[in-house]
Amino acid sequence: MQSTAFAEPLLKAAARDVTSDLDLSTDEVTCLLDLAGQLKADPARYAQALAGRSLSLLFEKPSLRTRVTFDLAIQQLGGHSVYTHGPIGEREPLKDVARNLDRWTQGIVARVFSQNTILELAHWSSVPVINALSDMYHPCQALADVMTIRERFGTLRGLKVAFVGDGNNVAHSLMLSAVRLGASLAVATPVGFGPNPEIVSQAEGLAAASGASLLVTNDPAEAVSGAHVVYTDVWTSMGSESEAERRRMAFSKYQVSQSLFALARPDAIFMHCLPAHRGEEVTDEVIESPRSLVFDQAENRLHAQKALLLMLVD
Ligand code: CP
Ligand code: NVA
Numbered sequence: 001m002q003s004t005a006f007a008e009p010l011l012k013a014a015a016r017d018v019t020s021d022l023d024l025s026t027d028e029v030t031c032l033l034d035l036a037g038q039l040k041a042d043p044a045r046y047a048q049a050l051a052g053r054s055l056s057l058l059f060e061k062p063s064l065r066t067r068v069t070f071d072l073a074i075q076q077l078g079g080h081s082v083y084t085h086g087p088i089g090e091r092e093p094l095k096d097v098a099r100n101l102d103r104w105t106q107g108i109v110a111r112v113f114s115q116n117t118i119l120e121l122a123h124w125s126s127v128p129v130i131n132a133l134s135d136m137y138h139p140c141q142a143l144a145d146v147m148t149i150r151e152r153f154g155t156l157r158g159l160k161v162a163f164v165g166d167g168n169n170v171a172h173s174l175m176l177s178a179v180r181l182g183a184s185l186a187v188a189t190p191v192g193f194g195p196n197p198e199i200v201s202q203a204e205g206l207a208a209a210s211g212a213s214l215l216v217t218n219d220p221a222e223a224v225s226g227a228h229v230v231y232t233d234v235w236t237s238m239g240s241e242s243e244a245e246r247r248r249m250a251f252s253k254y255q256v257s258q259s260l261f262a263l264a265r266p267d268a269i270f271m272h273c274l275p276a277h278r279g280e281e282v283t284d285e286v287i288e289s290p291r292s293l294v295f296d297q298a299e300n301r302l303h304a305q306k307a308l309l310l311m312l313v314d
Contacts, residue, residue, distance in 0.1 A: 016128055016311075016312050017122040017125075017128055017129045017130070018128070018129075018130045018131055018139055018140075018308065018312065019115070019118045019119055019122050019129065019131050019137075020115075020131065020136065020137045020139060020173075020176075021137060021139045021142055021172075021173050021176040021177050022176060022202065023139075024139075026180045026181065026206075026210075028311070029143070029146070029177065029180070029181065030181070031311075032143065032304070032307045032308060032311060033143075033146065033147050033150060033304075033307075035307040035310065035311070036143070036147055036300070036303040036304045036306065036307040037147075037151075037303075039303045039306045039307055039310075040300075040303040043076060043306075046076075046077055046306065046310070047076065047077070047078055048077075048078040049077045049078060049310055050074060050077035050078050050079030050309060050310070050313060051078035051079065052078075052079075053074075053079040053080070053105075053106040053107070053313055054079060054080045054081070054082065054104065054105040054106060055070075055074050055079060055080075055081050055082070055105050055106060055107040055108070055109060055309075055313070056081075056082055056084070056101045056104075056105045056107070056108045056109065057070055057071065057081050057082065057083040057084070057109045057110075057132075058084055058088050058097075058101075058108060058109070058110040058111070058112075059083070059084070059085045059110075059111045059132070060085075060086065060087055060088055060110075060111060060112050060113055060117075061111050061112075061113065061133070061238045061239065062238065063111055063132070063133075064274075064275070065274060065298050065301050066111060066132050066133060066140065066141075066301065067083065067111075069298075069301040069302040069305055070109050070132065070305055071083065072302060073302055073305045073306040073309060074309065076302075076306065077306055077309060077310070079309075079313075082105065088110065088112060088117055088121075089117060089120075094117060094120045094121060094124065095120065095123075095124040097121070098120070098121045098123075098124035098125035098129075099124055099125070101125065101127075102125045102126045102127045105127065106127050106128075106313050106314065107127050107128045107129075107130065107309070107312060107313045108121060108125055108127060108128070108129045108130070109129075109132045110129060110130070110131065110132055111132040111133045112131075112133075112134050113134070113135060113239055114134065114135055115131075115134040115135055115136040115137065117134070118131045118134050127313075128312040128313060130308065130312065133169060134169065135168075135169060135237075135239070136169055136172060136196070136199075137169055137172055137173045138169045138170050138172075138173045138273065139173050139177070140301065140304065140305055140308065141170055141173060141174075141273050141301070142170075142173035142174055142176070142178075143177070143304040143305070143307075143308065144297050144298075144300040144301040144303075144304045144305075145174055145177065145178075145231070145271060145273075145297060145300075146177050146178060146181055147300045147303065147304050148271065148293055148296050148297045148300050149161070149178070149183070149228075149229055149269075149271075150181075151296070151300075152269055152293065153228060155181075155182070156178055156181035156182050156183040157181065157182030157183070157210075157211075157212075158182065158183075159182075159183040159184070159228040159229065160183070160184050160186065160226055160227045160228055160229070161174070161178050161183045161184070161185050161186070161227065161228065161229040161231065162185075162186045162187075162188065162223040162224045162227035162229065162230050162231065162264065163185065163186070163187045163188070163223070163231045163232070163233075164187075164188045164189075164220045164223055164224065164230065164231070164232050164254050164256055164260070164281075165188075165189065165232040165233050165234075165235060165251065165254050165256075165281050166189060166193050166234070166235055166237065166247075166251070167187060167189040167193055167194040167195035167196070167216075168193075168195075168233065168237050169237065170233040170273045171187060171189075171195055171233065172195055172196060172199045174231060175187065175195065175199065175200075175203040175214065176199065176202060176203055176206065178212075179203050179206045179207040179210060179212045179214055180206040180207075180209070180210055181210065182210045182211060182212050183212055183229075184207070184212045184213040184214070185203065185207070185212070185213075185214050185215070186214075186215040186217065186222070186223035186224075186227065187214075187215070187216050187217070187223065188217050188218065188219055188220040188222065188223035188224070188254065189216075189218065189254070190218065190250045190251055190253075190254060191218055192250070193247075193250065193251070194216060194218075195216065200214070200216055220253065220254050220260055221260065221263055224256075224260055224261070224263045224264050225263045225264070226263075226264065226265060227263075227264040227265065227268055228264070228265055228267070228268055228269070229264075229268065229269055229271055230256055230260075230261055230264050230268055230269070230270050230271070231270075231271040231272065232254075232256045232271075232272055232281045232282055233272065233273055233281065234275065234276070234277055234280070234281055235247045235248060235250075235251040235254075235277070235280055235281050236248075248280065251280070251281070254281070255280065255281060255282065255283065256270065256281060256282045256283070256286050257282075257283045257285075257286065258283060258285050258286055261286050261289075261291075267291075268291065269291050269292070269293045270282070270286050270287065270289065270291055270292040270293065270294070271292075271293055271294065271297055272287065272292075272294045272297070273297070274294055274297070274298060
């Protein structure tokens with residue numbers, strides 16, 4: 001099968017997995033963002049790049065953006081996708097699922113409840129496995145996020161990015177992806193909802209290497225003050241619905257309102273992975289404001305994931 005020559009300066013190793021943001025090096029992320037920019041500017045050039053390749057899309061949880069953008073990305077690169085929804089590894093062991101799919105398809109994109117599901121698929125599959133959201137990470141989201149920030153400010157170096165809300169999958173991936181590119185991160189969560197300490201420690205290491213800083217606080221005003229980017233995510237993630245009421249109370253002071261957003265720089269942008277719950281983590285006024293880039297982020301999911309596929313799929 002012809003190799004995806006467009007990815008030549010990038011990864012050459014077949015069957016690389018992206019189980020978390022850290023599976024791509026900082027240089028690879030930079031190359032990926034450059035390629036994503038080219039794909040956005042000239043999509044027709046890549047229309048046959050995945051011709052003859054098929055990918056499996058396995059989703060245990062609902063999705064609008066991730067499902068549609070992966071499906072379209074594969075089609076627009078000339079490939080073919082097969083979508084399944086439901087629990088993975090219930091009807092038969094995960095190791096058998098992986099070893100069936102790798103005989104038919106050249107990559108597996110999986111949205112799962114547990115990070116262990118991603119790791120096990122990756123262990124048993126001989127084709128690349130891409131994490132399309134787990135309880136720990138959302139690396140495809142983070143690629144689109146840093147692409148969107150770079151488009152707006154030209155670079156991440158020297159910027160302050162504030163994340164206000166749940167120290168969850170989206171926060172983890174944003175932390176890891178932004179600090180390694182030189183942006184300082186300030187994460188404000190309620191007590192008991194902070195980011196995973198292991199990921200904080202990894203992000204601190206990356207920040208030290210890039211000259212950026214990382215602040216983890218319970219004070220949203222401290223996080224947002226002077227920020228170039230203010231980012232939030234839902235208070236109750238998929239799978240935690242039974243905690244929604246308790247979370248609404250715990251997070252009530254963590255809403256990105258106009259008054260909180262006003263503490264950021266005058267040219268600050270608002271970001272959200274979507275779906276958004278207006279009146280909870282963000283007000284309608286902020287998400288609908290001209291400084292809200294949420295739909296640019298959503299669009300960039302397509303371009304960033306196309307670049308990722310070209311880098312990984314042989
Ligand atoms: N942001 C995001 O991943 O959206 P979906 O859950 O709709 O895929
Ligand atoms: N943290 C959210 C992100 C949705 C894209 C969730 O896991 O449901």
